[in-house]
Amino acid sequence: MKALKFYARFLPSFTAIGFVARGLSRRPVRADFSGQTWMVTGATGGIGRAVALAAAAAGAHVIAVGRRPALLEALAASATGTITPVAADLSLVARNRELAERHPEIDVLVNNVGILDTGYHRTEEGFSRMYATNLLGHFALTEGLLARGRLRRGTVINVTSGGAYNAPLNLPGLDAREADFNGFAAYASQKRAQIALADHWNAAVPGLRAYTMHPGWVRTDGVRSALPWMDRWIGAVLRTTAQGADTILWLAATQPPPQADVIWFDRAPRPAHMFATTREAKTTIPALAARLQHDMEGVTG
Numbered sequence: 001m002k003a004l005k006f007y008a009r010f011l012p013s014f015t016a017i018g019f020v021a022r023g024l025s026r027r028p029v030r031a032d033f034s035g036q037t038w039m040v041t042g043a044t045g046g047i048g049r050a051v052a053l054a055a056a057a058a059g060a061h062v063i064a065v066g067r068r069p070a071l072l073e074a075l076a077a078s079a080t081g082t083i084t085p086v087a088a089d090l091s092l093v094a095r096n097r098e099l100a101e102r103h104p105e106i107d108v109l110v111n112n113v114g115i116l117d118t119g120y121h122r123t124e125e126g127f128s129r130m131y132a133t134n135l136l137g138h139f140a141l142t143e144g145l146l147a148r149g150r151l152r153r154g155t156v157i158n159v160t161s162g163g164a165y166n167a168p169l170n171l172p173g174l175d176a177r178e179a180d181f182n183g184f185a186a187y188a189s190q191k192r193a194q195i196a197l198a199d200h201w202n203a204a205v206p207g208l209r210a211y212t213m214h215p216g217w218v219r220t221d222g223v224r225s226a227l228p229w230m231d232r233w234i235g236a237v238l239r240t241t242a243q244g245a246d247t248i249l250w251l252a253a254t255q256p257p258p259q260a261d262v263i264w265f266d267r268a269p270r271p272a273h274m275f276a277t278t279r280e281a282k283t284t285i286p287a288l289a290a291r292l293q294h295d296m297e298g299v300t301g
């Protein structure tokens with residue numbers, strides 16, 4: 001019943017209905033990203049693919065990261081503009097570290113990769129796959145680039161979800177053990193933490209602009225596999241991947257002043273809390289950053 005209420009409440013806004021009602025379909029983002037280097041994670045499908053293609057078409061050199069070489073090659077071949085495909089398993093801290101080491105200065109980093117597992121999976125580094133993919137990997141990649149001075153005056157865009165509205169900022173929910181695993185609860189905690197990470201980077205790194213955005217509900221393979229009922233029942237009104245990519249491109253093009261504890265959605269800062277139960281954080285942003293740092297440093301090699 002709680003889930004039904006959640007989806008019913010946000011359906012008009014988060015689907016294509018909201019995108020069209022806000023007049024965004026009549027105002028395409030006009031951008032010139034010439035001379036910029038972008039890195040987009042999870043670029044072989046869904047929203048990440050749409051972002052990579054649109055940014056390249058607008059002149060950016062896009063480093064597109066995914067784990068399936070054939071899809072990466074197909075992406076690069078279908079681009080208008082330059083896409084450099086890079087194969088990496090983003091659920092591994094070590095691979096995220098390597099990415100940060102290998103690549104040049106980045107103007108726009110899109111921390112897009114994200115999953116909602118229905119069962120528990122553990123990475124070879126010992127973390128739950130969701131925690132590693134949705135949060136720890138983003139942290140390792142972004143911190144790695146920052147540590148090498150490759151993102152100093154750049155833009156970081158974290159792709160969160162309306163699922164963040166279901167959890168307060170907390171630590172225990174991030175990397176729950178197998179016995180306690182609940183994919184939706186983990187997703188909510190990880191997506192909430194992404195908002196806090198943008199605030200952390202804005203406070204810690206002068207000149208950086210970090211944002212957390214929500215793409216709306218988008219018809220992707222990710223939704224098809226994790227939420228098949230959504231695709232079946234409301235597939236017709238889910239957003240296209242281009243609509244899901246819209247606010248990412250708009251943020252990069254317009255670079256509004258970052259704001260603390262907001263979610264950028266449909267080209268505007270929106271409240272980061274919709275329910276009273278999440279307003280009181282169960283931890284602090286420095287404690288979150290310290291936890292991620294600790295987990296990242298625990299991975300050797």
Ligand SMILES: NC(=O)c1ccc[n+]([C@@H]2O[C@H](COP(=O)([O-])OP(=O)(O)OC[C@H]3O[C@@H](n4cnc5c(N)ncnc54)[C@H](OP(=O)(O)O)[C@@H]3O)[C@@H](O)[C@H]2O)c1
Nearest residue numbers: 042044045046047067089090091114161217218220221222
């Ligand atoms: N779609 C929505 O309605 C929606 C709503 C709110 C938020 N979001 C967020 O938007 C982001 C993108 O979602 P999406 O729906 O576009 O997802 P998607 O269709 O599942 O696409 C995700 C991409 O990431 C790749 N990927 C997954 N795990 C990877 C790994 N370990 N290493 C490298 N690449 C990996 C996938 O490749 P493989 O094919 O190899 O797995 C795929 O190309 C996520 O952060 C999601 O939480 C989506």
